[in-house]
Structures are given as C-alpha cells and as structure tokens.
Amino acid sequence: MNATAAPQDAVLVERLEGVIQLTLNAPKNRNSLQSPGIYEGLMAGFDALEQDSSLRAAVITGAGGAFCSGGDLRQLAAGSEDDVRTRMTRNAWLYRRIALSDKLIVAAVDGPAYGAGLGLAAACDVVVAGQSAVFCCAFARVGAMPDAALFWSLPARVGIPQARRLMLWAGEVKGSEAVSIGLADEYVAEGSALPLARQLARRIAQGPVRSFGRIKTGLRQAPMSMEQALGFQLDNAPGLFASDDFKEGAAAFFEKRAPRFGRGDE
Incomplete structure (x- = not known):
C-alpha cells in the first residue's frame, strides 16, 4: 500500500482494492480526537469515501498501540461551557458522517478505545477487537456524561441495561467480552485487529x-x-x-x- 498523510500527518490514508484505510496517527496523545489534524483528516477521508466511486468501504484504526483515547481532558477542563459546546457541535458531524454514509465503515480496535474513542468505534458498522483492545465508557470516572453519539450507538449495540452498566460504572471491557455483549463483532485472540478488519473491508468492497x-x-x-x-x-x-x-x-x-x-x- 502507498500511504499519504492528512494534515500534519495526523491521519494516514491508504487505498487498496476499493478500501480506504484511515489511521489515527497521534500516538503521543494516544490518538485523541482533539489532537491537531485528527478531525480534519477523518473528515477528508470520509469526503474521499463518498466522492470516489472506486472506494467501496473504509477502515478506521489507530497507530502506536492505541485506537483512540477520546477527548483531551486538559483541553476540556481549561475550556468554558461555550468552548465545549462549540467543539462538541463541530465533532457531532464526525459521527453523523459515519452513520449517514451509504458505505460501510470497519473499526479495527487495538489498545484503548476510551470515551469518545469508544464512540468512534461504536458508530462504525463493524467493530473488530484485537488482543489488546480495551473499551471503556469512561466519562463518569471524571464527572462527565457520555457524548460522541453514545446514547444512540451503545444501546443499539448492547441494549439499554448493558449500556446503563457501561455508562454508570465505567468499567473496562476487553476483546472477547466485547464480542459476547455485542460491543464488538469480531475478536482476534492473538495479534492485531487490522488484518481481519482489512479482510472484512475487502469483502464488503467486493460485495453488493x-x-x-x-x-x-x-x-x-x-x-x-x-x-x-x-x-x-x-x-x-x-x-x-x-x-x-x-x-x-x-x-x-x-x-x-x-x-x-x-x-x-x-
């Protein structure tokens, strides 16, 4: 695959066999959605997916041992209520783009998918969990409430009782358990989620x-x-x-x- 970079190399873009792969590439911030260029790179990737008829599926993954750590707590704590509302209004389009796309999007989750990172994964059509995957609806741990469209995506995946437990107690869910409760669709017992996610995306791209x-x-x-x-x-x-x-x-x-x-x- 040939790789090109989104703004500031924050999202690496690869295209092969009808699939566009978007790799969050801010490992120092554990691929936080508030890292410079992450939002812009993802949105540019979705533009390409929608506008290029040769692209028939997408994969979202993370570099450096993490899928996505969600929001940046320091930035959020330093902002005013209006600042947070403005940022949240903008970020809402990220989840809308995933949900409203006519093309399927696969999340390859290795390492933590916390907070809004969980929302990013849960909004995708297929979630593949690798051996190191850990999901956590962590908002209540820091006195916040879930955002990232999780009041839509989490009950749809796991049901209301399980969503309630995940939201209230903010427990960690690892790969095999994530599949058993419906939070993930596939689990890779050894190694990374990415090869299987690519395989499934190619199957989607070759399908109807x-x-x-x-x-x-x-x-x-x-x-x-x-x-x-x-x-x-x-x-x-x-x-x-x-x-x-x-x-x-x-x-x-x-x-x-x-x-x-x-x-x-x-």
Missing part, C-alpha cells in the same frame, strides 16, 4: 454495496414498527431488484458461479 447501504440505513432506524418496516422495504427494495448488482447476483446464482458485484459502477 448498494444492498449493504440500504441494510445500514434500515438498521439505523431500528427498532421499527411493522408498518415502518413495510414502508421502508417498499421505498428501497424495488430499486435494488432493478439494479445491475441484482441482475448479476441472479445470473451468478443460475450459472453456479461467484457474483461480480459493482460492475455497473465502473
């Missing part, structure tokens, strides 16, 4: 991206009533059945071969 996008949109609106579910499928499914991907998938089924999705995007 429009179908994946509609599934993502539907799940973002869950739980639905029956009428909402029927309305959603009526609004979205007919277009997929008329798509090049469906025609290719049906042809591949009858020809007993693997489908080659995405050819209509070329």
Whole structure:
C-alpha cells in the first residue's frame, strides 16, 4: 500500500482494492480526537469515501498501540461551557458522517478505545477487537456524561441495561467480552485487529454495496414498527431488484458461479 498523510500527518490514508484505510496517527496523545489534524483528516477521508466511486468501504484504526483515547481532558477542563459546546457541535458531524454514509465503515480496535474513542468505534458498522483492545465508557470516572453519539450507538449495540452498566460504572471491557455483549463483532485472540478488519473491508468492497447501504440505513432506524418496516422495504427494495448488482447476483446464482458485484459502477 502507498500511504499519504492528512494534515500534519495526523491521519494516514491508504487505498487498496476499493478500501480506504484511515489511521489515527497521534500516538503521543494516544490518538485523541482533539489532537491537531485528527478531525480534519477523518473528515477528508470520509469526503474521499463518498466522492470516489472506486472506494467501496473504509477502515478506521489507530497507530502506536492505541485506537483512540477520546477527548483531551486538559483541553476540556481549561475550556468554558461555550468552548465545549462549540467543539462538541463541530465533532457531532464526525459521527453523523459515519452513520449517514451509504458505505460501510470497519473499526479495527487495538489498545484503548476510551470515551469518545469508544464512540468512534461504536458508530462504525463493524467493530473488530484485537488482543489488546480495551473499551471503556469512561466519562463518569471524571464527572462527565457520555457524548460522541453514545446514547444512540451503545444501546443499539448492547441494549439499554448493558449500556446503563457501561455508562454508570465505567468499567473496562476487553476483546472477547466485547464480542459476547455485542460491543464488538469480531475478536482476534492473538495479534492485531487490522488484518481481519482489512479482510472484512475487502469483502464488503467486493460485495453488493448498494444492498449493504440500504441494510445500514434500515438498521439505523431500528427498532421499527411493522408498518415502518413495510414502508421502508417498499421505498428501497424495488430499486435494488432493478439494479445491475441484482441482475448479476441472479445470473451468478443460475450459472453456479461467484457474483461480480459493482460492475455497473465502473
């Protein structure tokens, strides 16, 4: 892979086989979201994902043994209420971009994912936890409350009772337990999460991206009533059945071969 750098080298960008990999690269600050260039680099990466039709999936990971430590406590403590509100208003777009993207985003979590770093991982569509991964909704430890869209993403992943425990008691959750409660989707018992995350992202990139996008949109609106579910499928499914991907998938089924999705995007 060839790597290029986002502003101030804070986010390294790699592209290969339809996947864009965004690596948080501020190891001295344990990849804090308030490190210079991190926010800008991630947003630029999402711009590329949305605007480049050859990019069909993304991976977010961290350098230097940490995924993301969340916010910078010194900066937050030094700011006024208005300062925090301004910063939080800006950062909200980061989680919106992940949730609203039609393309799937995979988090490769090695080391700590604390606070807003947990929010960054939990907002992603697929979370892969490596051997060293540690998740923590740490806000109550310092007298704060969860932000980073965690009141949306955490209950959606683990349910309200488990989210309550994670938010109130701010306990650490390691890789295998994270999978057992739904906080992560895959666990790598030995080594890094990144190889498996890349593998899954390549699988996504080679798959029916429009179908994946509609599934993502539907799940973002869950739980639905029956009428909402029927309305959603009526609004979205007919277009997929008329798509090049469906025609290719049906042809591949009858020809007993693997489908080659995405050819209509070329």
